Amino acid sequence: MTRREKAILKRNIFLAVCAVIIIAVIALIVYIISVVGSDNNTESSSQQVTSSEINSSEAPSSSEALSSVESSASNATSSKENTKHKLDPDYKNLMLVNGWNPLPKDYDYEGNLTTIPKKYIKGSLTQIDKDIWPYLKAMLDDAKAEGIDIGVWSPYRSYATQKWLFEKQVKKQIANGVPESEAEDKAATIVARPGTSEHNTGLALDINCANHSFAKTKAFKWLQENAEDYGFIMRYAEEKQEKTGVIYESWHWRFVGINVAHEINDLGMCLEEYIEYKK
Numbered sequence: 262m263t264r265r266e267k268a269i270l271k272r273n274i275f276l277a278v279c280a281v282i283i284i285a286v287i288a289l290i291v292y293i294i295s296v297v298g299s300d301n302n303t304e305s306s307s308q309q310v311t312s313s314e315i316n317s318s319e320a321p322s323s324s325e326a327l328s329s330v331e332s333s334a335s336n337a338t339s340s341k342e343n344t345k346h347k348l349d350p351d352y353k354n355l356m357l358v359n360g361w362n363p364l365p366k367d368y369d370y371e372g373n374l375t376t377i378p379k380k381y382i383k384g385s386l387t388q389i390d391k392d393i394w395p396y397l398k399a400m401l402d403d404a405k406a407e408g409i410d411i412g413v414w415s416p417y418r419s420y421a422t423q424k425w426l427f428e429k430q431v432k433k434q435i436a437n438g439v440p441e442s443e444a445e446d447k448a449a450t451i452v453a454r455p456g457t458s459e460h461n462t463g464l465a466l467d468i469n470c471a472n473h474s475f476a477k478t479k480a481f482k483w484l485q486e487n488a489e490d491y492g493f494i495m496r497y498a499e500e501k502q503e504k505t506g507v508i509y510e511s512w513h514w515r516f517v518g519i520n521v522a523h524e525i526n527d528l529g530m531c532l533e534e535y536i537e538y539k540k
């Protein structure tokens with residue numbers, strides 16, 4: 262073998278070794294990409310499951326479904342614990358307002374309100390007591406993260422709004438044949454007189470609607486199981502109408518405080534009975 266032939270052989274061996282190394286590196290890169298890629302695929306397919314579950318559960322609008330998916334993806338592990346832990350379980354508000362406990366004449370209706378962000382609103386009214394808003398927000402966020410179609414229908418109402426609603430209900434009763442002398446009292450079991458509604462305090466709200474069909478929804482079932490953990494009770498139970506003066510309203514939820522809500526539910530009392538019991 263000549264010197265020149267030896268040199269060519271050496272160069273060919275070197276090129277072959279280089280080619281093997283390059284192929285090995287490319288194979289390694291392809292392998293790494295395929296492993297990482299398959300992890301991503303797993304995540305996105307689980308998100309698709311969440312999304313289709315949400316869509317089939319109560320058919321919220323697509324933007325609501327999207328925001329539910331976003332929040333469940335970003336808060337998947339910590340949302341419930343985090344939001345609950347920031348809430349003070351001892352904070353309470355037992356202000357009693359009903360047909361025979363009106364708000365004082367000099368009550369400051371506008372005194373302690375905040376505006377609820379649009380994404381939580383289902384009706385036209387948007388204000389709530391600012392101290393209870395963190396509790397309501399946590400409840401709505403956690404319910405949404407679990408795929409529940411939930412939103413604020415009617416929160417705080419001014420004296421004027423309550424007056425308008427009450428007068429409308431009186432006219433409805435008269436139109437339904439109730440004598441004028443009885444129409445106001447009948448109307449008051451359905452819509453409180455101005456100054457005697459919990460809505461005037463900003464401590465209560467109607468959720469999703471003000472309609473008896475609400476009792477059949479997943480949102481109602483979720484609230485029955487979870488609302489006390491955020492300080493809310495269903496204020497007007499069917500069996501308590503004599504004590505509350507208000508018909509059964511599955512949609513009307515009142516903030517009392519987390520510990521108090523648990524206690525009231527454990528005792529099976531309405532707020533009127535609980536306040537009497539605590540005296």
Ligand SMILES: [Zn+2]
Nearest residue numbers: 460466467513
């Ligand atoms: Zn209500």
